[in-house]
Amino acid sequence: MNFDTVLMVDWSGGNDRGPRPTKDAIWLCVARDGRAEEPRYMRNRQVAEDWIAAFLTGETTAGRKTIVGFDLPFGYPRGFAQALTGQDNAFAVWQWFEDRIEDSPQSNNRFDIAGEINRKFGGAGPFWANALQRDIEGLPRTKAGYENPFPDRRRAETRAQGAFTCWQMAGAGAVGSQVFMVLPVLSRLRRRFGASVWPFEPLTSDVAFIEIWPSLTLGAAPAHMIKDAWQVREVARTVSALTPEQLAEVLDVDAPEEGWIFGLGHEALLKEAAKLPPRLSNSCFALPPGVHWTPVAEALEALKTRLAPVTGISETPIAQAAGLVTARDCIAQRSNPPLPNTAVDGYGFAGGRAEGLHRMPLAETRAAAGDAPATLPAGQAMRVLTGAALPQGVDTVVLQEDVTVSDGQVAFQGPIKQGANTRKAGEDVVAGDVAVPSGVRIKAADVALLAATGVQTVETYAPLRVAVVSTGAELVDAGQPARAGQIYDANRPMLIELVRVWGHIPVDIGIVPDDREALAQQLSRAAREADVIITSGGASAGDEDHVSALLNDAGSMSLWRIAVKPGRPLALGMWDGVPVFGLPGNPVAAMVCALIFARPSLARLAGEAWPEPQGFDVPAAFSKNKKPGRSEFLRARIRQGRAEVFASEGSGRISGLSWAEGLVELPQEAASIKPGDPVRYMPFGSFGL
Structure with a gap:
């Protein structure tokens, strides 16, 4: 069982949340091959439904199969469907709600429908909690006098620790309202796209719906991200990283009436999948038909377009982040400086001064760095020291070298411009701004900026592990006995050092003779130990060019004959899901091709922005x-x-x-x-x- 695209949706039962992204709203995220896009904010349900419909239309038109997860129950505890609709069928409940729910960005009738259902069963349950100012017959505001003729939770909720009941309509954890407001949407989308719904029916359609609960496997969100946005991103990324066999295992569930939470009972599998790096496709290096000699600029553009990060993401304290690559934008938690402050030692007062001599009474207090902001009486001056928060009533500072102090007064010559020698709050970085963008290898200066803006942890890519292999029967390691006709291996030590200098972790696989079976074994070893493989030699199309031959046998070979000197052949492909860069064997060509092609490619695979060499x-x-x-x-x-x-x-x-x-x-x-x-x-x- 395999899907090309994963879409995760965190739904909301509330009204329109406005244009600015916020928590407790609708968030969506798309992922493919273990790689998630940036989460998308939807201000209301109408906008979200239209976006989902347009997205699914595009995916199905392109021939891609899509699995869509919604963060809420698809069914109710046993017995409810039969009692409400006369059918033991979750889809009958979906249709019942679609026929009755009235919804607009600013209002809906969910509480009235809950009261209607309760009156059907005696007026004391199963739903409770009315958040409206008006009373609704049959819907209690609290659980006082509440009676539920059905089980409080589905079988899935009894196994998922911390899961909420679907009967609560308001307050913290009001899953009930979310279910009311999503079932009509699910019903319409299912009908429009012929979607299969798990676990009620086999997933045979190009569009499939599953029920998710992010808290099943996820902990706390990073401080700089909205929890809902982070959750849909992480769930989308994890589900898209599952192999077809793993997905089939997780979907093997029997819950025909109540529904089930995706991954329940398979939490360990999902947590391991979350750690996996995203995958590249076997066709990512394919050249257009008829291309024989590829110009350097076109080759670089193709690599830039097709490559993406392949290592996992984790939360890293900033004290340990130097040298790692940011996986997400690092958002300033506090402005720098947080308050207006003085840039010099001197005397502060309100307003500038025109030309001429000025005298002002000197306040007895002073302001130093770290002091809480004081208040300066109007018409007075105050002693201020560099870095001190400007007291209320101070917006201008005159240097101490330009002032004389006597008899409790300060005197200085004007003019001095209002705001002189001060720094504005957020003059450097404003809270909420991007302090360090994604794709940056963190330097000491970046750590300083992150610390100054209150960032404690950052999301970083794991270091890229690069396996280096030399091929050829003529090669021996330096210092080892060499027969006539053999040479010392210069490429591998050179490439290992390049990999290290570029900030990656080299994995030395050694020298492999001109033996196809031995090379296949070493490539498989390299694929287990590294995220990318670099070989030198054997990258052309001769009898002993086994790198290109093996990649060709694996169905992933692209021999890029690049119009470059020194160089020409560059064998690119995939081995056991790991990208392989086959460099020329001559040392000069190997280094030039490493600098021009391998260096930016490795940077991109490591999560960095594509580096352009400066000339x-x-x-x-x-x-x-x-x-x-x-x-x-x-x-x-x-x-x-x-x-x-x-x-x-x-x-x-x-x-x-x-x-x-x-x-x-x-x-x-x-x-x-x-x-x-x-x-x-x-x-x-x-x-x-």
């Missing part, structure tokens, strides 16, 4: 006639303001990598470069080195 136009200190057809990257360095290039362009000349401090990029077009002509120079620092 600068500088005069050339060399001559070169370049043929058209390929972008070229020359090992280079700057001397006396000009770009020098290494004497040889050979891909085996490793000394040129050590000599260089950056790369000169030459475009695809033909070029005749003479000394003094501008060329684009990219220092290694722009590649994170």
Whole structure:
């Protein structure tokens, strides 16, 4: 059993909540392959129903199967459906409510319908709690005198610790109102899209409805997120991370009348699924048909578009967050500075002063950093120290160097502008603003900003684990005995160091000889131990190019023949669900391709924003006639303001990598470069080195 898309919905029984996102409202979240989009706020039920209908139309038109979860019961305790409708059928209850509920953004008749049902059963239950100012016959305001002819809870609620009863219509935990206001919507959507509803019927349609309860597996929400938004995101992400086999296991439930909570009895499975990283599809590296030589810019754009983070997300204290990547925007919990304050040591007063000599009586109190804001009487000045919150009645500060103090007075020469030498509240960051955006590798300065704005924890991606494999019978590790014809492996130590410098965790898989079975075993080991695999060598289409052959056999191979020098072949694919980057075997080509293609790709897989290397136009200190057809990257360095290039362009000349401090990029077009002509120079620092 498999679904392409997951949509999670947190419903509300209340009226329109306005345009600003808020708690206790309707929130939606879409997820695919374990990757959730940003939650969406819906101000009322009408807007939400229209959005869900439009979304499902788009998904079904695109041929995608969608599972939709709603955070409320789909059925009532046993016996209610038969007593209300004459049928032991939850859908008859849905239709009964659809026929009677009247709903608008500002009002609805749910309490009147609850009273109508209660009168049908004697007027003392099963529903209770009337939040309206007017009395409703049959609907008690409290449980005093309340009688319920049906079980207080469904079998699912008796097993789900903390779950609320569906009979309560108002107050904290008023699930009853939510059920009243969603069943008509479910009934309409089911009819419109031919949806299958679990667990009442087999999920054979392209649209399926399930009942969720986020509190089944989720704890407290992060301080910077609205709980409802966080919950739908986490549930959507978790459900979309389940394998088809796991989903089938969770859905194997027999509850034909009351319904059931998705995941009840499988809490451990869901909690483990929540820890899993999102998945990439086997086709994410596929090239359009007919493409033979891919320009560098097109290759980079394709990678940028198709790649996404693949590691899990966790809550991290800011003291431990440096070096990790933010998974969500970090929202300032407090303005910085929180109050208007003084930028200097001096004397504060109200209003600026014109030109000339000014004298003011000096108050006996003073304001220092950390003091609670005082109040300054009108017409007086007060001693204030740097960082002190401005006392009420102070909006201007004159430097102490510009003041004389005698006989209880301060004197200074004007003019001084109102607001001088002060800082406004929130001048740096305002509470509610994004302090550090998502996709940022946290630096010491970011930690300082987060601390200053009251952020205690941040959501971060787990560090990316990168397996590094060298292939080839000719390779041995440095210092080991080498036969004639063998060479020391330079690529693996170089790539491991690059991975480390870029902030990821290298996993050394070692050297694999030119043996397809041995390589398959090592790739499988790498897939178990890492989130992404980088190989060097064997990435072309020759007899001993086993990396590309294995990826091809796995059905995920894309041999990107990139119009680049040095380089050309870049084998991309998936092995056991893990992305593989097959780099060329020549060391210079391997490093250039690592800098140009692997570095931004790894950053994206780690959750970072796609990094663009910075380049600068500088005069050339060399001559070169370049043929058209390929972008070229020359090992280079700057001397006396000009770009020098290494004497040889050979891909085996490793000394040129050590000599260089950056790369000169030459475009695809033909070029005749003479000394003094501008060329684009990219220092290694722009590649994170």
